[in-house]
Amino acid sequence: VETGKNEQAVEMVSSLSNFFRSSLSKGRDVITISEEELHVKSYLEIQQFRYRDKLTYELDFDKEIDKYRIPKLTLQPLVENALYHGIKLKRGMGNIKITGSRIEDKIMLTVEDTGIGMDEEELIRVKEALEAEHAVGFGMAAVYKRLKLMFGNQCSFDVTGEKNKGTKILICIPMVENTEAISVEETV
Numbered sequence: 001v002e003t004g005k006n007e008q009a010v011e012m013v014s015s016l017s018n019f020f021r022s023s024l025s026k027g028r029d030v031i032t033i034s035e036e037e038l039h040v041k042s043y044l045e046i047q048q049f050r051y052r053d054k055l056t057y058e059l060d061f062d063k064e065i066d067k068y069r070i071p072k073l074t075l076q077p078l079v080e081n082a083l084y085h086g087i088k089l090k091r092g093m094g095n096i097k098i099t100g101s102r103i104e105d106k107i108m109l110t111v112e113d114t115g116i117g118m119d120e121e122e123l124i125r126v127k128e129a130l131e132a133e134h135a136v137g138f139g140m141a142a143v144y145k146r147l148k149l150m151f152g153n154q155c156s157f158d159v160t161g162e163k164n165k166g167t168k169i170l171i172c173i174p175m176v177e178n179t180e181a182i183s184v185e186e187t188v
Helices: 006-027 033-050 076-087 120-131 138-154
Strands: 030-032 055-061 069-071 094-103 106-113 156-162 166-174
Touching (some): 030 033, 033 055, 033 069, 033 076, 033 094, 076 094, 076 106, 076 138, 076 166, 120 138, 120 156, 138 156, 138 166
Parallel strands (some): 055 094
Antiparallel strands (some): 030 069, 106 166, 156 166
8 A cells, every 4th residue: 555556455455354254254164165265266366466476376166066065274275285385486487276166976176286296205195194194284184184074985185296297186075065964974
């Protein structure tokens, strides 16, 4: 505002208020995919002001999955990891692409970046830590645990990547509008 960039300041304040509003989610732990998409979009808009010369992003969500529910803060921590552990460490521009689509009776969510990626050894270490439910980084471990608590064995969480090419996280969850409909027997 002091530098006369009033329009950018208005955009930033708007993104920041959307980000905080969706973070709070009226105290709910489970939100719709469209609410999570708005949260991620607000986060990326804020980060783009900071990393304009390093970051581009894409959001591509099928509207038909908007009403389905996921744990709050499923995608944003993964996007944050992509930015701080992938894009920021790369020379030049990087891209983060977040997608959500329906494939048969499942919902596929992906966070893919063109950052520094991981070599085979790092990738194996991350996957083993996730399977053993050890912390691999607060964001990824927390997301994985919340998905497992909500969907049990009905969900999958996979990390792929290649050194100097980027990383991709693929989440597959059942199509459930009412998360109370998942019984404990189904998740074990």
